[in-house]
Amino acid sequence: MKMWKRNLIVCWFGMFVTSIGMSQIAPILPLYIKHLGVQNTALVEQFSGIAFGANFIMLAIFSPIWGHLADKVGRKPMLLRSSFGMSIIIFSMGFVNNVYQLISLRLLQGVVAGYSTACTTLIATQADKEHAGWALGTLSTASIGGSLLGPMIGGYIEENFGLQNVFFITGTLLIIAFITTVLFVKESFVKEDRKVLSAKEVWNLIPDSTLLITMFITSFILTLALYSIEPIVTVYVTQLSRNSSHVALVAGMAFSASGLASIIAAPRLGKLSDKVGPQKIMLIALLVAGVIFIPQAFVKNPWQLMGLRFLLGLATAGLTPSVNILIKKITPSSLTGRIFGFSMSAQYLGIFGGSILGGQVAACFGIRYVFFITSSLLLINAAWVYFSVFKKLPSTNKNLIL
Incomplete structure (x- = not known):
C-alpha cells in the first residue's frame, strides 16, 4: 500500500x-x-x-x-x-x-x-x-x-x-x-533552511492571491450556511411537528441528514473533480445548495425538511474537497500548511458566525428568513466563483496547473 x-x-x-x-x-x-x-x-x-x-x-x-x-x-x-x-x-x-x-x-x-x-x-x-x-x-x-x-x-x-x-x-x-x-x-519531511517569511512575503509567493481569497471566503460561507440552522432547528421542528414527544430526536435527524448525505457523496464528487475540474464542481454545488435552501422555508412537516437537508448535503459535499484541491494547486509546497491553516480559520469563523447569524435572524425576523439570507449568501458566492474562478481557469482539470 x-x-x-x-x-x-x-x-x-x-x-x-x-x-x-x-x-x-x-x-x-x-x-x-x-x-x-x-x-x-x-x-x-x-x-x-x-x-x-x-x-x-x-x-x-x-x-x-x-x-x-x-x-x-x-x-x-x-x-x-x-x-x-x-x-x-x-x-x-x-x-x-x-x-x-x-x-x-x-x-x-x-x-x-x-x-x-x-x-x-x-x-x-x-x-x-x-x-x-x-x-x-x-x-x-x-x-x-x-x-x-x-x-x-x-x-x-x-x-x-x-x-x-x-x-x-x-x-x-x-x-x-x-x-x-x-x-x-509516515512522513518523509525534509526541512528547508530558509528565513522566516512575513505575511506580505508569503502573500507575494502565491501565484494568484485573488483566487486564494475567493477560496477562503467560500470556506467561510459554506460553514456559515451549514451551521446557521443549528440554533433554530429544534424550534423549527417544534413548529412543524404535530407530535411534540419526539422533537429532540426528529430535530437531531433533520440536522444530521445533510451530514449523512455528505458522507455518501463527498468521495464520489472528489473523484469526479479529478476528472472534470474542481472549479466546475464548486460552481454547481454552490448554485444547487443556494436553491435548495429556499424551499426549506416553506416545508409543512419535519420529514420534508429532512429530505431537503439530505439533498443539501449531497450538494455541499463537493465544496470542501474542491476548495482544498484548488488551494493545493496554487500554493507552493513550502507554504501549504500555513495556507491550509488560514483556510481552516475561515471555516471555524464560519461555524461561529453561522451559529450567531441563525439565532439573531430568527429572533429579529423569523425562522424562514434564516433560509432566505443563507440562500442569498450562497448564490452571491456562486456568482463570484463564476467570474473569478470558473471563467478564469482552464476548462479541463488536466490543464489546471497554475
Missing part, C-alpha cells in the same frame, strides 16, 4: 475521533454548566454561548500558526501535538469545579487543536495528483461523520454513564488517535 493511502486511513480515523470529541461536547455544555452550580437559566445560556464560541475563536486564531509550524517541522509532529494536547485538556474538563475553569479549558482546547489542518495538509501534499480530489473528499467525510455522530454519542453517554464520563471517554479516544498516529503515520 502506498504511504499516502495508509496515512489517509490513519488520518481519517483521527479526524473522525477528533470531530466526535468536539461535537459531542457542545450539546451537553448547558447541562454541565448547570451541574457546575449555575442555576439561572439566562446565565446558563450566556455561559454556554461563551464556552461554545471560545473554542472556535481560538481555533481561528491559532490554525495558521500551527500550519506555519507544520511547514517548518513537519505535519506528523503537529498531529501528535494536537491529539495528545486535546486528550489531556478534554479529560481535565471532567474534573473542573466551576464554569470559569471550564471556559478556560475550552479556550486552551482551541489553542492546541489543529489535527484536521495537519491531516489535510499531509494528504494534500502526499497524494498523487490524479487522486487528490478523491483523497481529500474521503478525508472530509471523517469530519462530517464525526459531527453527525458526536451529538448522539454524547447524549447516550450522558444519559447512561453521567456528564463527566463524556469528557473522560472523549479524552481516551483522542489518546487512541495519538497512539495510532505515532505507530502508523
Whole structure:
C-alpha cells in the first residue's frame, strides 16, 4: 500500500475521533454548566454561548500558526501535538469545579487543536495528483461523520454513564488517535533552511492571491450556511411537528441528514473533480445548495425538511474537497500548511458566525428568513466563483496547473 493511502486511513480515523470529541461536547455544555452550580437559566445560556464560541475563536486564531509550524517541522509532529494536547485538556474538563475553569479549558482546547489542518495538509501534499480530489473528499467525510455522530454519542453517554464520563471517554479516544498516529503515520519531511517569511512575503509567493481569497471566503460561507440552522432547528421542528414527544430526536435527524448525505457523496464528487475540474464542481454545488435552501422555508412537516437537508448535503459535499484541491494547486509546497491553516480559520469563523447569524435572524425576523439570507449568501458566492474562478481557469482539470 502506498504511504499516502495508509496515512489517509490513519488520518481519517483521527479526524473522525477528533470531530466526535468536539461535537459531542457542545450539546451537553448547558447541562454541565448547570451541574457546575449555575442555576439561572439566562446565565446558563450566556455561559454556554461563551464556552461554545471560545473554542472556535481560538481555533481561528491559532490554525495558521500551527500550519506555519507544520511547514517548518513537519505535519506528523503537529498531529501528535494536537491529539495528545486535546486528550489531556478534554479529560481535565471532567474534573473542573466551576464554569470559569471550564471556559478556560475550552479556550486552551482551541489553542492546541489543529489535527484536521495537519491531516489535510499531509494528504494534500502526499497524494498523487490524479487522486487528490478523491483523497481529500474521503478525508472530509471523517469530519462530517464525526459531527453527525458526536451529538448522539454524547447524549447516550450522558444519559447512561453521567456528564463527566463524556469528557473522560472523549479524552481516551483522542489518546487512541495519538497512539495510532505515532505507530502508523509516515512522513518523509525534509526541512528547508530558509528565513522566516512575513505575511506580505508569503502573500507575494502565491501565484494568484485573488483566487486564494475567493477560496477562503467560500470556506467561510459554506460553514456559515451549514451551521446557521443549528440554533433554530429544534424550534423549527417544534413548529412543524404535530407530535411534540419526539422533537429532540426528529430535530437531531433533520440536522444530521445533510451530514449523512455528505458522507455518501463527498468521495464520489472528489473523484469526479479529478476528472472534470474542481472549479466546475464548486460552481454547481454552490448554485444547487443556494436553491435548495429556499424551499426549506416553506416545508409543512419535519420529514420534508429532512429530505431537503439530505439533498443539501449531497450538494455541499463537493465544496470542501474542491476548495482544498484548488488551494493545493496554487500554493507552493513550502507554504501549504500555513495556507491550509488560514483556510481552516475561515471555516471555524464560519461555524461561529453561522451559529450567531441563525439565532439573531430568527429572533429579529423569523425562522424562514434564516433560509432566505443563507440562500442569498450562497448564490452571491456562486456568482463570484463564476467570474473569478470558473471563467478564469482552464476548462479541463488536466490543464489546471497554475
